[in-house]
Amino acid sequence: MDGFVQFMEEKFVPVASKIGAQRHLVAIRDAFMVTMPMMILGALVVMINNLPLPVFQNAMNAIFGGESWTGFGGAVWSGTFAILSVFIAFLLAYNLAQGYGKDGVAAGAVSLGSFFALGGATGMSSTGLFIAIIVGIISTELFIRLIGNDKLVIKMPDGVPPAVARSFAALLPAMIVISLFGLVAAIFAAFGVTDIVGAFYLAVQEPFMGMASTYPSALLIAFITPFLWFFGLHGANMIDPFMQTINAPAIEANVTAIAAGKAAPYIVNKPFIDSFVNLGGTGATFGLIIAIYLVGRKNKAYNVVNNLSAAPGLFNINEPMLFGLPIVLNPIMFIPFILTPMVLVTIAYWSTKLGIVPPATFMPPWVTPPILGGFLATQSISGAILAAVNLVVSVLIYLPFVRIGVLQELKREQNA
Numbered sequence: 001m002d003g004f005v006q007f008m009e010e011k012f013v014p015v016a017s018k019i020g021a022q023r024h025l026v027a028i029r030d031a032f033m034v035t036m037p038m039m040i041l042g043a044l045v046v047m048i049n050n051l052p053l054p055v056f057q058n059a060m061n062a063i064f065g066g067e068s069w070t071g072f073g074g075a076v077w078s079g080t081f082a083i084l085s086v087f088i089a090f091l092l093a094y095n096l097a098q099g100y101g102k103d104g105v106a107a108g109a110v111s112l113g114s115f116f117a118l119g120g121a122t123g124m125s126s127t128g129l130f131i132a133i134i135v136g137i138i139s140t141e142l143f144i145r146l147i148g149n150d151k152l153v154i155k156m157p158d159g160v161p162p163a164v165a166r167s168f169a170a171l172l173p174a175m176i177v178i179s180l181f182g183l184v185a186a187i188f189a190a191f192g193v194t195d196i197v198g199a200f201y202l203a204v205q206e207p208f209m210g211m212a213s214t215y216p217s218a219l220l221i222a223f224i225t226p227f228l229w230f231f232g233l234h235g236a237n238m239i240d241p242f243m244q245t246i247n248a249p250a251i252e253a254n255v256t257a258i259a260a261g262k263a264a265p266y267i268v269n270k271p272f273i274d275s276f277v278n279l280g281g282t283g284a285t286f287g288l289i290i291a292i293y294l295v296g297r298k299n300k301a302y303n304v305v306n307n308l309s310a311a312p313g314l315f316n317i318n319e320p321m322l323f324g325l326p327i328v329l330n331p332i333m334f335i336p337f338i339l340t341p342m343v344l345v346t347i348a349y350w351s352t353k354l355g356i357v358p359p360a361t362f363m364p365p366w367v368t369p370p371i372l373g374g375f376l377a378t379q380s381i382s383g384a385i386l387a388a389v390n391l392v393v394s395v396l397i398y399l400p401f402v403r404i405g406v407l408q409e410l411k412r413e414q415n416a
Helices: 002-020 023-049 054-064 067-078 081-099 104-117 126-147 162-169 171-190 196-212 215-230 235-259 270-276 285-295 300-314 319-324 331-353 372-378 381-415
Strands: none
Touching: 023 067, 023 081, 023 126, 023 235, 054 067, 067 081, 081 104, 081 126, 081 235, 104 126, 104 171, 126 171, 126 196, 126 235, 162 171, 196 235, 215 235, 215 270, 215 331, 235 270, 270 331, 270 372, 270 381, 285 300, 285 319, 285 331, 285 381, 300 319, 300 381, 331 381, 372 381
């Protein structure tokens, strides 16, 4: 194990660190972080509008004299999920330009214009997310290179307000970039593709979401995040761009299908992982906290770290445990830290696949405590029960390794 850890530190960690700090991935992650409250709100109102409880629906219809009460949820959806791709097109470009030290607002505006020039009006909701990401990256890369060309920058005399000077500096580069995307749209139209976003969704995004919702992909997600964390790399942040690109469309598709009386098409999404796998944070470390309380009380160091980690762990914040116990680069904890999420995702996936638990259609905040998150994500008691079962399983997996760790610590103290 020591040789493996040394090899990974020398060969793997430097490469993974570069990937985690890659500016395009960081820009995508930060863009989705800003939209998180809107996605939660949008999912909440859609859930309320389509809550499958006849008593609730009849009561609301009686109070408001019909189904007019659903107009509130529809209006909020129009301001959240319905324009999610618009948000991402702007925010991604803004963050990417900021990473280059350039004008983020100008880059965001150019990306937004390019998105609509390419036909983004047909895919402003989550269906246009992939196109928004592609446009945001390409338009920004073009824009920052053009704005760095002195021949294309209109310089204003001294005394002109800075905002005016910046707008004129970006004038020609912005016109060129948006025109290029308009030209691409015209070329596609000449070949009969008038809805680029819709065509891309059917050809690429929807199949990609389907592949990402399979059991092997769920297993990979459950493995890669704790694996990266074990070496001190923020695994959740590194795979977040991937998760977010399938997250919003999958939730929206699930809600739409259920509202139409059909089966939800996607099992794996962010609330699925958060509610049934990351119980207490990456590695399901709330199970580790309980295991230490059960069999680790003889070790003072374990108890101190555990007491400090318990409250944050209840809200899925586990950095105190990761670096305090520690779990990072701790050979004893490597196996349960990797194994536990893979076992939990297996239980959760097949429980959902077999119809024992409804698919996740609502995205609770990631700080929602375990068990409650399972109930909210699936809107069912069975979701809470599944989360509770997974929590018990995580405790059972961690127990023998905590015992081994305690015994080793006692031997060290005796030898000292």
